[in-house]
Amino acid sequence: MNTQVEQRDWGLTGIGDDYAARWGFHDPVEYFHKGKKGIDHEVVEMMSRMKGEQDWMRQFRHKSLDIFLSKPMIRWGNTDLLNAINFSDIFYYVRPMEKQGQSWDDVPEYIKKTFDRLGIPAAERKFLAGVSAQYESEVVYHSVREDLTKKGVLFTDMDTGLKEHEGLVKKYFSTIIPPTDNKFAALNSAVWSGGSFIYVPPGVDVAIPLQAYFRINMENMGQFERTLIIADKGSRVHYIEGCTAPIYSTNSLHSAVVELIALEGAYIRYTTIQNWSRNIYNLVTKRAVAYKGATVEWVDGNLGSRLTMKYPSVYLMGEGAKAEILSVAFAGKGQHQDAGAKVVHAAPRTTSTITSKSISKDGGRSSYRGLVKVHPSATGCKVNVRCDALLIDPQSRSDTYPTMEIEAKDCRMEHEATVSKVGDEQLFYLMSRGLSYQEARLLIVNGFIEPFTKELPMEYAVELNRLIAMEMEGSVG
Amino acid sequence: MIQTIRNEPIWLGGLRGKALEAYRDLPFPDRVRHLWRYTDPNAFLPDGDPFRQNKPAPAGSIAPWCEVCQDEIGEEASALGIAMNGLTHQVTLPEELRSSGLILKGLKQAIMEHDGLVESFLGRLIPAESGKFEALNLAAWQDGFFLYLPKGVELGRPIHLFMCEDGAASFSAPRILAVIEEGSSLTLFTEFMGQTVNGRTGRQVNAMVELFLGEGSRLDHVTVQRLSPGAHFYLKSRARLARDARTVSVLAAFGGAMAKVDSGVVLAGEGAEGEFFGFAFGEADQHLDHHTEYEHKAPRTRSQLDFKVVLKDRARSIYTGLIRIDKDAPYCEAYQENRNVLLSEGAQAETIPELEIMTNEVRCTHGATVGPLDEDPIFYLMSRGIPREEAIRMVVGGFLEPALVRIPGGLQTSIRRCVEERLRRF
Numbered sequence: 087m088n089t090q091v092e093q094r095d096w097g098l099t100g101i102g103d104d105y106a107a108r109w110g111f112h113d114p115v116e117y118f119h120k121g122k123k124g125i126d127h128e129v130v131e132m133m134s135r136m137k138g139e140q141d142w143m144r145q146f147r148h149k150s151l152d153i154f155l156s157k158p159m160i161r162w163g164n165t166d167l168l169n170a171i172n173f174s175d176i177f178y179y180v181r182p183m184e185k186q187g188q189s190w191d192d193v194p195e196y197i198k199k200t201f202d203r204l205g206i207p208a209a210e211r212k213f214l215a216g217v218s219a220q221y222e223s224e225v226v227y228h229s230v231r232e233d234l235t236k237k238g239v240l241f242t243d244m245d246t247g248l249k250e251h252e253g254l255v256k257k258y259f260s261t262i263i264p265p266t267d268n269k270f271a272a273l274n275s276a277v278w279s280g281g282s283f284i285y286v287p288p289g290v291d292v293a294i295p296l297q298a299y300f301r302i303n304m305e306n307m308g309q310f311e312r313t314l315i316i317a318d319k320g321s322r323v324h325y326i327e328g329c330t331a332p333i334y335s336t337n338s339l340h341s342a343v344v345e346l347i348a349l350e351g352a353y354i355r356y357t358t359i360q361n362w363s364r365n366i367y368n369l370v371t372k373r374a375v376a377y378k379g380a381t382v383e384w385v386d387g388n389l390g391s392r393l394t395m396k397y398p399s400v401y402l403m404g405e406g407a408k409a410e411i412l413s414v415a416f417a418g419k420g421q422h423q424d425a426g427a428k429v430v431h432a433a434p435r436t437t438s439t440i441t442s443k444s445i446s447k448d449g450g451r452s453s454y455r456g457l458v459k460v461h462p463s464a465t466g467c468k469v470n471v472r473c474d475a476l477l478i479d480p481q482s483r484s485d486t487y488p489t490m491e492i493e494a495k496d497c498r499m500e501h502e503a504t505v506s507k508v509g510d511e512q513l514f515y516l517m518s519r520g521l522s523y524q525e526a527r528l529l530i531v532n533g534f535i536e537p538f539t540k541e542l543p544m545e546y547a548v549e550l551n552r553l554i555a556m557e558m559e560g561s562v563g
Numbered sequence: 564m565i566q567t568i569r570n571e572p573i574w575l576g577g578l579r580g581k582a583l584e585a586y587r588d589l590p591f592p593d594r595v596r597h598l599w600r601y602t603d604p605n606a607f608l609p610d611g612d613p614f615r616q617n618k619p620a621p622a623g624s625i626a627p628w629c630e631v632c633q634d635e636i637g638e639e640a641s642a643l644g645i646a647m648n649g650l651t652h653q654v655t656l657p658e659e660l661r662s663s664g665l666i667l668k669g670l671k672q673a674i675m676e677h678d679g680l681v682e683s684f685l686g687r688l689i690p691a692e693s694g695k696f697e698a699l700n701l702a703a704w705q706d707g708f709f710l711y712l713p714k715g716v717e718l719g720r721p722i723h724l725f726m727c728e729d730g731a732a733s734f735s736a737p738r739i740l741a742v743i744e745e746g747s748s749l750t751l752f753t754e755f756m757g758q759t760v761n762g763r764t765g766r767q768v769n770a771m772v773e774l775f776l777g778e779g780s781r782l783d784h785v786t787v788q789r790l791s792p793g794a795h796f797y798l799k800s801r802a803r804l805a806r807d808a809r810t811v812s813v814l815a816a817f818g819g820a821m822a823k824v825d826s827g828v829v830l831a832g833e834g835a836e837g838e839f840f841g842f843a844f845g846e847a848d849q850h851l852d853h854h855t856e857y858e859h860k861a862p863r864t865r866s867q868l869d870f871k872v873v874l875k876d877r878a879r880s881i882y883t884g885l886i887r888i889d890k891d892a893p894y895c896e897a898y899q900e901n902r903n904v905l906l907s908e909g910a911q912a913e914t915i916p917e918l919e920i921m922t923n924e925v926r927c928t929h930g931a932t933v934g935p936l937d938e939d940p941i942f943y944l945m946s947r948g949i950p951r952e953e954a955i956r957m958v959v960g961g962f963l964e965p966a967l968v969r970i971p972g973g974l975q976t977s978i979r980r981c982v983e984e985r986l987r988r989f
Contacts, residue, residue: 462908
């Protein structure tokens with residue numbers, strides 16, 4: 087804890103307030119609002135103070151920073167890329183106003199092209215490319231918001247959630263992913279900003295998928311977003327994070343923490359389609375707990391980023407709880423998609439299904455890394471893990487690293503994995519029906535990921551198919 | 564230091580010296596890495612001085628062991644080698660085989676008599692850099708076997724090598740080197756056996772097996788591990804296959820308190836083929852850690868692997884298997900299967916089948932299952948009047964059959980007895 091900073095901070099408030107009145111001009115640079123590169127207790131203190139947070143959160147941030155600093159870099163996965171991260175060259179907190187500085191001309195050509203092909207509205211494009219800070223969606227989705235409020239559903243950004251529903255947040259925040267979990271969870275805990283906070287009251291069925299779009303603003307897509315979803319007893323909710331359109335940012339590290347809590351009999355589905363621009367490290371911790379009879383489903387698509395490390399996990403804590411993880415990864419040129427899934431069976435008669443599909447092309451590398459653990463007390467569990475990989479060309483690479491730890495006698499665990507190329511017989515058949523080689527190949531690839539696409543809301547599925555088509559043509563990157 | 568004591572050729576002294584350096588310098592296995600996540604490497608560090616010469620066992624005390632070995636092989640062996648506590652005790656090679664150019668000798672003796680031949684192979688497949696315990700063996704081995712099969716010799720009957728541990732030595736480090744030349748074929752049994760004698764068990768056994776297969780050659784290699792319940796066993800075996808060579812490896816593992824076995828094949832020549840059928844049967848508090856590694860380094864190579872695990876009591880098994888297909892190895896096929904049956908409440912199975920595929924013209928799959936014994940066939944057998952215990956024995960027997968049927972002759976009977984013995988106590 088840095089008390090010096092605290093005092094200094096106090097001393098400086100108010101400076102510059104009367105500039106305009108005294109000198110007739112106003113310099114918009116605010117002293118502590120311009121974040122500096124690198125991370126230390128000063129940055130964390132400044133952030134927490136600017137957000138006007140309670141003492142417990144401020145202390146939590148400082149404690150997390152200590153953990154981040156003391157934890158060594160993880161020693162598995164793509165260590166070459168991980169060790170290349172320069173933590174002192176990153177802005178950890180950037181105020182929305184500062185982000186407006188970017189110009190549309192700086193946005194890479196392939197991102198603009200993708201926007202074109204996907205038919206993204208102009209206002210949204212600028213927002214997604216980080217050019218415009220505000221994208222006013224409140225008006226568009228006003229009726230949706232009203233409907234939710236009537237049902238008692240809380241749906242805000244995390245910062246607002248913390249302010250307005252402190253009791254709830256304090257009860258669940260960081261209980262699923264403590265800062266000690268891993269280095270990047272610690273980093274997020276120290277400097278988190280934005281993300282979603284959702285609470286669904288008992289028995290409420292949120293019929294439409296909740297999307298970050300409903301309340302889109304810059305806080306939403308921070309680098310270190312923090313999402314907390316609580317589905318109370320018997321409720322149902324489907325949340326959709328991100329979008330298929332590429333998100334461009336000049337900041338190279340994205341490290342989110344997502345915590346889901348499915349209380350007795352609740353149902354949560356969390357859908358993500360990640361399409362960060364190809365300079366980004368996407369190192370994300372996502373975890374859910376499912377209590378008695380609850381169901382958690384992760385639907386996870388990874389298309390963008392340079393390196394993604396993301397293993398959505400479910401802890402099955404109550405009898406009869408269910409986990410389903412469905413993921414797709416597409417690794418193109420220079421990309422490493424290190425994605426996977428993790429399920430811990432800690433209660434009897436729990437079931438889990440993991441389905442992973444990966445595609446590697448143009449020297450890309452995709453890895454499935456997973457863990458299934460069945461505790462001795464978790465009797466009568468069923469586990470099914472299936473990983474399929476498709477290699478488009480001889481330069482690409484696919485790895486499968488599944489781990490299964492079974493400590494209960496009557497658990498049934500099945501795992502299966504295949505790696506192959508696009509089948510010659512399938513190509514031949516389609517081409518004999520008049521399809522070109524390109525079309526045939528695309529059709530096969532789309533068929534390969536179909537178990538994933540069919541779980542997406544229609545507009546996402548359509549966009550995803552278009553994106554895959556572009557990737558297959560090689561018109562991206 | 565080591566070389567002067569042992570009066571060995573200069574090249575070997577150099578090799579041992581380098582290995583010793585590597586043993587000292589190599590970092591201790593990282594427990595974050597999955598290969599050591601479940602097994603404590605401390606278990607394989609020698610208690611005493613690993614470089615102290617083990618004393619040859621007196622002939623009288625070895626005699627009963629030799630009888631056991633003879634029993635097991637019956638009439639079928641063409642040649643036989645017995646080692647006790649890492650020291651070669653006896654090699655029997657019929658004259659007609661000797662005249663065909665086949666060499667079977669204690670490794671130490673082979674170095675005296677076939678210096679150049681041994682030098683060109685020893686430590687080439689499992690060099691000191693491959694790991695701390697590998698370096699330890701290369702620095703500290705006292706004896707073992709050297710087997711050389713010249714071009715075009717097809718041996719009809721198997722060669723048996725026995726590595727016995729009677730507990731007189733706290734550390735033993737046998738090393739086996741086999742070279743099979745172009746077009747030859749061979750069936751080789753290597754068995755690690757141990758008994759508790761006067762309360763002493765062979766505590767630390769660190770064994771290395773290097774197998775070189777020439778073009779178009781074939782090796783059927785059966786490894787049996789029946790060490791005493793207190794033993795800590797570290798085994799690494801590697802086979803390197805030249806063009807069109809073929810090997811079938813069979814592994815049956817029963818013994819040891821802690822066993823870490825790494826069995827690998829390098830498919831280095833086009834068209835080479837490796838098959839593996841193995842099983843481990845754990846009981847009591849045994850900790851059995853098996854790793855297989857199939858490296859496809861050449862086009863059109865094939866591998867198929869089937870590893871079964873049966874566990875009762877509080878036994879724990881860890882299986883990690885890697886299939887790696889190199890960039891320059893298109894048109895490969897690889898298949899890997901690991902099935903685990905847990906018979907008791909406290910048993911634990913870990914399975915990590917891995918794939919690393921760097922090219923796309925491949926067919927590669929793996930599957931893994933963990934579960935209790937399937938009740939349906941047991942029910943069926945019982946409905947036919949077979950008692951439950953008997954039915955369980957039959958179903959487990961059937962589960963292990965793919966490996967069992969590939970163990971030839973008398974040894975198969977002996978292994979079946981071992982399996983049944985364990986099930987009887989269940």
